[in-house]
Amino acid sequence: MNPGQRQRAQHDDPAASTACRPDCWEDDFSINTLDEAEFVVRPPINSWDESHFRNRRNIISDELLAGQSFRDFVERDPWPIPGDQDREGYCAGFDTSYWMAGLADYLKVMRAATGLGIEVNSLLDFGCASGRVTRHFCTQSGIPEIWGSDINRRHIRWLCQYMPPQLKPVFNSSMPSLPLPDHSMDVTCAFSVFTHIDTFETSWLAELRRVLRPGGLCYLTVHNEDTWVAMRELDETNRLIKSMLQGGQFAMDELWQPLPAERLVYRFRQTGPYRSQVFHSNAYLQRVWGRFFDIQQILPRHHQRQSVVLMTRPATSQSQLRSAA
Numbered sequence: 001m002n003p004g005q006r007q008r009a010q011h012d013d014p015a016a017s018t019a020c021r022p023d024c025w026e027d028d029f030s031i032n033t034l035d036e037a038e039f040v041v042r043p044p045i046n047s048w049d050e051s052h053f054r055n056r057r058n059i060i061s062d063e064l065l066a067g068q069s070f071r072d073f074v075e076r077d078p079w080p081i082p083g084d085q086d087r088e089g090y091c092a093g094f095d096t097s098y099w100m101a102g103l104a105d106y107l108k109v110m111r112a113a114t115g116l117g118i119e120v121n122s123l124l125d126f127g128c129a130s131g132r133v134t135r136h137f138c139t140q141s142g143i144p145e146i147w148g149s150d151i152n153r154r155h156i157r158w159l160c161q162y163m164p165p166q167l168k169p170v171f172n173s174s175m176p177s178l179p180l181p182d183h184s185m186d187v188t189c190a191f192s193v194f195t196h197i198d199t200f201e202t203s204w205l206a207e208l209r210r211v212l213r214p215g216g217l218c219y220l221t222v223h224n225e226d227t228w229v230a231m232r233e234l235d236e237t238n239r240l241i242k243s244m245l246q247g248g249q250f251a252m253d254e255l256w257q258p259l260p261a262e263r264l265v266y267r268f269r270q271t272g273p274y275r276s277q278v279f280h281s282n283a284y285l286q287r288v289w290g291r292f293f294d295i296q297q298i299l300p301r302h303h304q305r306q307s308v309v310l311m312t313r314p315a316t317s318q319s320q321l322r323s324a325a
């Protein structure tokens, strides 16, 4: 029997195929599939009065609001807020801060798109979790085509149940592949996602590039050397520092040296589906990410301690466009 025949024989034998596969083979790819615990559902933000937004100016500057009424943003969002355990560490215990932090990121993406003359009719928020930023694209913008993806199936479950109907939530596995056509998005963004992708980094860049239309905006956040310097104000109780210490390859005093390598990966353990903290120097971003996109700007600490890489997809030659059609 040659190897091809042996494979066929096993496949045809129900006992053999059960023995070599988990009961639910999808679990190999979709971590958290078995997590069916009830969600904690917090009240919508439009049910909170003014007194709960007192720290608004620390999170959203008047300049970012650009003359728009803050209360109008609040009134436009009647959708529930996820409990702390489904917020990926963002603003535990502070629902209004969680919501405002997402609003600030939404406003920054829209401002970047406008600055580059990009009209936004379609958008993908890659690694969007339970929709901290995505919800604002849905409730505030009128963008007709909005997609959110994540590797954590529990987040997709939340989005399907509690986020506005114009959002299309899709699960993606760690293998870079999105169920979206070539050139279909005006904007792709990812907040605090490439800070956790190690092996498939360039493949994911290629995938985001594929779905973006020529001239479209790719808005990604990173840990870069500005993050490294900003981390000097933190101590061992901080979530990021704790995870970096866990692997035993990092010591606090290293922060007072320059970023030790062009690209650094610190591994950690957690129950969730990602297990690394990744740092990129600006030189690396230019040399490697610049192969996939035109880097317009790297904005230091534009997403809390993370920096934002603003990139556009280079214009595609007519022949490439024809073969994609």
Ligand SMILES: C[S@@+](CC[C@H](N)C(=O)[O-])C[C@H]1O[C@@H](n2cnc3c(N)ncnc32)[C@H](O)[C@@H]1O
Residues within 6 Å of the ligand: 088, 090, 126, 127, 128, 129, 130, 131, 132, 133, 149, 150, 151, 152, 155, 172, 173, 174, 190, 191, 192, 193, 196, 197, 273, 274
């Ligand atoms: C720190 S959280 C940020 C969540 C969200 N972008 C936000 O700003 O609130 C990182 C998110 O990226 C997701 N993630 C990590 N690796 C991913 C991958 N390869 N593909 C899609 N999502 C991924 C995680 O499941 C998680 O929801």
